[in-house]
Amino acid sequence: MSKRGADATDDLSAPLKAGDRPVADAPPDEVGEFEDEFEDEFESEDEILEAGVDGRPDAEREAEEQRDEMDVDKQAYMPGRTKLAPGETLSPDPSTYEMLHTLSTPWPCLSFDIVKDSLGDNRKTYPATVYAVAGTQAEGPRSKENELMILKLSGLSRMEREDDEEESDEESDDESSEPILESKSIPLTSTTNRIRAHQIPPSSGDYSKPPTTITASMLENSQVVIHDVTSHLSTFDNPGSILPPSASKPLSTLRIHKSEGYAIDWSPLHPVGKLLTGDNDGLIYATTRTEGGAWVTDTRPFTGHTSSVEELQWSPNERNVFASASSDGSVKVWDVRSKSRKPAVDVKVSNTDVNVMSWSRQTFHLLATGADDGQWGVWDLRHWKPNTAGGSSQLRPKPVASFDFHKEPVTSIEWHPTDDSVIAVGSADNTLTLWDLAVELDDEEGRDAGLADVPPQLLFVHYMESVKELHWQEQMPGTIMGTGSAGFG
Template identity: 80%
Template sequence: MSKRAADVDEEHSAALKAGERPMVDAPPDEVGEFEDEFEDEFESEDEILEAGVDGRPDAEREAEEQEDAMEVDKQTFIPGRTKLAPGETLAPDPSTYDMLHTLSTPWPCLSFDIVRDSLGDSRKTFPATIYAVTGTQAEGARAKDNELLVLKMSGLSKMDRPDETDSESESDSDDEDLGEPILESKAIPLNSTTNRIRAHQTPGGTQSGDYSKPPQTLTATMLENAQVLIHDVTPFLSSFDVPGTVLPPSAYKPLSTLRMHKAEGYALDWSPLYPLGKLLTGDNDGLIYVTTRTEGGGWVTDSRAFTGHQSSVEEIQWSPNEKNVFASASSDGTVKVWDVRSKSRKPAVDVRISSTDVNVMSWSKQTFHLLATGADDGQWAVWDLRHWKPTSAAAPQQASPVASFDFHREPVTSIEWHPTDDSVVAVGSADNTVTLWDLAVELDEEESREAALAEVPPQLLFVHYMESVKEVHWQAQMPGTLMATGSNGFGVFKTISV
């Protein structure tokens, strides 16, 4: 696929801080004959000054100004609550972003993953570069046109704020090229829509364990046709740095095609503690399988499925610190914790956390006993796994979250802990927003009333507007940077809030 310029779409990718309102086109001022409406009403200059600049007593004018201020508060735009009127659109506030870009692909993408690169950690300079993998959603008769895309987004510049001083602009230009960002992609043909894709990097570049070579980047793709494909995308990532590279046909073929699932699924995760590659997959029949890469480079799936969910497995994640433990979330309203060594293939812990589908889940990589979940009713919550007890009854146990928020009015479609801050969470919702939260923030009731924002939790840091958000991920090597996919493509942004 050829290079294409990525543009900022201010109409479809917008963010609102608490208290902002939508932009409304106003009619031009009408020009007419000037008329002195106060003519002959006052006899002297002293009378005019006493009445005020608009000819009214001060008390009357102050009362009207206070009423106008209250009316403005009533019009505060709150995502998920306030509805845009016909003709109204949302526009981003440049002062709230360090970076904001929108990038498009030939087809919408339900899922993506950010690939760790060799450009360094804690990167804060611009222009920025991000590598990622995704799969397309070409529907109907075009289903055979689906592709696995390996992406390189470069030239991602800092936000050009109109209120910056000349000295600030000059200092930014020392390490920043304000040219247009570029999206490059390499395509691997697929025969079905990608429901979920995840990347994994081995510590060495060969199956024989020769770790002197660069890391090998693998992708696992769950397709709508119930197959799971494993690809080595290392040569595609390397080809971005060598223009004109032609890869052999073998590079486009999967390393393995897994066919153990009889129904499609959306749950997929690589173990962070098994370097060669260990994969969990869950399907709409409620079955979970483990596939392991052998020392010789082959892939072996344990035919004994983990069973226990009464409905589809929506999300699955390995423990970040225990190599044999994983958790699963389901549309049956439960989260279950499992041990892969269990001969019974039954959950060790079974907890009901919602009366609706539990769509997504994120296990904190900083505080290992914290688990965040998002549900179909728009609620998301944080759970302390130390309070969950081993399963001893047929029915799931009940538990209370350590924090719960019902700000969103549509299903939560994605959730992810900040990679280095265990109090910050990113949440994507079908209400067309990505919200950022800081659980460490507290606000008493009096302060909340004074802010006139009782419906907005004090922990809400930021709201980014994006149509039909499907997935959100942090770029762990670029502090505060996020990437999201929706119906209109990808958004890449960094706020000044995080």
């Protein structure tokens, strides 16, 4: 990121949790639109020709352009260290991105999930396509306008580079395109706190058929609604198809929680659907889909947290095990078969709220957490000992790695889907950062580079206003989608 003169930036906002939400202005009439700050200033060839013939000598015009370029301060921006002067804002350096697009929606969507598609894995060609689901944050008198949004983002082109001029015209045409947003919506009765998608394989075992895609939305009114969005997704690839009114009806509405919540996760090892939900009372419930398609919630909650449950994560390799993170500063590990409904392991990991958590799907004993004080760390679960028969042990083991680079609360964290050393972190300091735990740098190299206070594991810093949630697009290596108060990126 580099600095440039512009309007002053907005104030930082706190992480979305425990009932705190940003106040949104009235939305535009459009469903949503891409915003390309790198697009051409002039729309047509006539405008370009007219702009070039302005009566001034070429040398004079070139000199003015050079002066304009010098107004941009290309100093690197470091969160919590670089101070923006009045009238300054941040501008991305296009040369550091393979792809970069921004997208605005009528209302902020501060939680979303990426939907796996049938376009293939390990995709590296452009233009790219991404499918996602999101929940809106309409507040106040317009809260009835909230909806579940099903999105298709296509025509996502690669950044143009100087060496691209050497490519053939045919190859350039394939990679350059205008981004397109298509969307379908399902009305919701309340603001969405958190949304997660899950795919169920075809019951016939015929994997040539598409999976059933369902979503679970935790709402501000404490309800959890489950929808089947398969038909909505199919309309993107079948123009002209019409959805029946029944397509927007929930498969189930769970009313087991007495308070709202932000913690939700689908089990990757229960194909038909097993859902965990946690609320601000510290209670966790498990809901299972039966073979007949009904949704059954166990009325006995998992108890043990003394404050709100902020994050839930199923184990990637143990179908009966999950972990929970709480604003009480602890992470607990549970076995759903336990009759006591108490945690098997109870670990104090922070003196502040533990906002977010991610379980590595490559190295199953590694768990990453992010807290309200800006610290995030990685823990080796093999060092966490089970509780004694007398109850909670509240262990305080040392993390495998810990970083206090961010000076504001950590709002999102997620392991790279295939690299067990790379982690993406979102923070209320308006940045999304990438880290590689395998990187080492000795003290002398750090001093020579002038980066003594910057961890060598920090790979990349992306500015994103009030970032709330991020996810890797697993089928497109290196691609991350994030959301914040100003839209998606």
